[in-house]
Amino acid sequence: MKNKSFANIFKYSKKYIKIQFFLLIPTVIAVLFPLIRPIVIKQFIDNILNKDIKIILSYVFLLLGIVVVERLINFFSNNLLYKTINNISSKEKVSLFKKIFKLSLKDLKKYTSGDILSRVLQDTDELSQTISIVYLVIFANILQLISAAFLLFSFSYKLAIIAYSTLPLFYITSKLFDKKIKNSSINERKTNSVLIESFREKLSGFKTIIGFSKKDHFLNQFEDDSIKDKNAKNKLIFYTRAQDEFISFIYNLIPILILGIGGLLVQRKEISLGTLIAFYSYIGWLNHPIQMLSNIVISVKKSKETLKRIEEIYNLPEDEHNGNDLLESIKNIELKNISFSYEDKEIIKNINLNIVSNNKYSIVGESGSGKSTLLNLLPLFYKDFSGNIFINNKNIKEYDINSLHKKILYVSQNEFILNDTLKENIFFGDTFSEKDIKKAIEYSCINDFLPELEDGMKTVLGENGSNLSDGQKQRITIARAIIRKPDLLILDESTNAIDSKTEEKIFDSISKIIPTIIIISHRLSTIKKAENIIIINDGKVLSKGSHKDLLENCKEYSRNIESQLLH
C-alpha cells in the first residue's frame, strides 16, 4: 500500500512489457558499453610514465573510437526509445477515444469538451512518457548501478562503500517532496483542463462575443485561466526541479568525498593515481542511473495523477446493450409507463404512447416540457428509463442497436456538420448510389442552393458548416437521414430555420419515402402536417388528437395556438 503510485503505474504499464523487453537489448548495450571507457582510462594513466608516445597515441585513438561507438549506440537506442514512446502514446489516445465512444451520453455529458480533450490528447502523452519505459528504465539503470558497483568495488572497496553509502539519501529526498509533487500535479491537470475548455468555449462563441462587444471581458477571462494554469505549472516545476536539485546536490557531494578520501588513499599508496582517476570518472556511472531513477520516480509521481484521470474514464461503465435481434421493420412502437430523470430531476413522468407505422405525429409542448428528452429514448440515447418501450411488441432493448439505429433516425435542429464535402456529409461514412443521392438532395431541397456552391457536391462545408446558412445546414442533415430510408424519422425542430414554403416541399417529399415521422415543432404549419398531435406538459401527456379535435377539446392547445403559434 505504501507506494500505490508505483503499483498503479506498473500495473498499467504491464500491457507494454513485451515492447520494453524488445528494447532491452539495445538499452543493455547502451548501458554496458560505456563501462569500457574508464578501464581504458585507468590503463592509460598507469602507462603514462612509460614515456612512449606510440602508447599514448594508441590510447587516444582507442578512446576516440570508444566515444564514437558509444554515441552511435546511444543514438540508435534513444531513437528507438522515443519512437516507442510515440507509438504507445498514439495507441493510448486511440484506446481512450474508443472508450469514450462506448460511454453513455449521460456520463459523457458530465465532462466538458475541454476536459475530455485534455485527457485524450495531453494526459495520454504525459502518461506514455512513463508507462512505455518504466520497466526498461528501472531495469537498465539498476543494471548500470550493479555493474558500476562491481567495477568500483574491484578498484577500491573503501571508496565504493563511501560512494554507495550515500544512496539512502536519495530515497529520503524523494520522500520529502512526495506530497508537494502529488498535489501540484493534481492542480496542474485541473487548471489545464479548464484552460482548454475556456479556449474551446471562447472560440466557438466568437461571433456572439463580438456581437455583444464582450471581447475584452472574455479575453480577460481566458487570460485569468491561462495565468492560473501557468501558476499551477510553475508550482509543479518548482517542486520537481527542487527535488531534482536536491538529488543533484547529493550526487555532487560524492565526487568531492571520493577525491578527498581517494587522495588520502593515494598518498598512503593504498591505491594508484590511475585507480583514483578511473574511480572518479566512474562516479558518472553511479550518478547517471541514480539521476535516471530519480527522474522516473518524479515521472511516476506526476503520472499517477494523470493515470487517475485516464482511469476515471476507463472505469466508467460502458453503455451496455445486449440485444441481438435484428429489427427488420417497424410496425408499431408502444411506450409503457415511461419515466426518466437527469440526475435527480424527473423529466418524463409515466408516459404511455402508441406510435403506429405509416402515420405522422407532432409533439407539442412548452419549452422544457420534455419533448426532446422523450424522443431521445426511442433511439436509446438514454437507456436508464423506467417502464418499457416495445417495438413490434418486443422490448426495444432486445434489438441489436445498429439495426435499431438503421430504422430510427433522429435529426435535431443543430445536427453535427463535418468539415468535409457536402457529399461526405450526406454519406457520413457509408456509400450510396448516384440515384439515391440525387433523390436525397432533391427531397431535402438541397437542389435549391446546390448551384450556388462553388464545387457542387464537392464543396467543403467548413467547421460545423460555417460556410452555410442554418437552413442550408438543416437541409443537409435531413438529406443525411432520408438517404438512409429509416422506418421512423424523428425531426426535432429540424426545419425551424427553413422557410415555410421549402419546409412544405420537404415534408411532402419525405412523406413519400419515410413511413413514420415524428415532428417536434413550435410552428403551427409544421405541427399540422401530422394527423396525430400529442401535447406534452411537464413531462406528461396532456392530450392527443388531430388538430381539429384538439382545437375543440383541449384548452391548452387552443390557448397555445392563439398565443404563440398561429399567425
Ligand SMILES: Nc1ncnc2c1ncn2[C@@H]1O[C@H](COP(=O)(O)OP(=O)(O)OP(=O)(O)O)[C@@H](O)[C@H]1O
Ligand atoms: N443533459 C441534461 N441534463 C440535465 N437536464 C437536462 C438535460 N437535457 C435537458 N434537461 C432538462 O430537461 C428538461 C426537458 O428538456 P427537453 O430538451 O426535453 O425539453 P423540450 O420540451 O424539448 O424543450 P424545447 O422545446 O425548448 O426544446 C428541461 O428542464 C431541461 O433543462
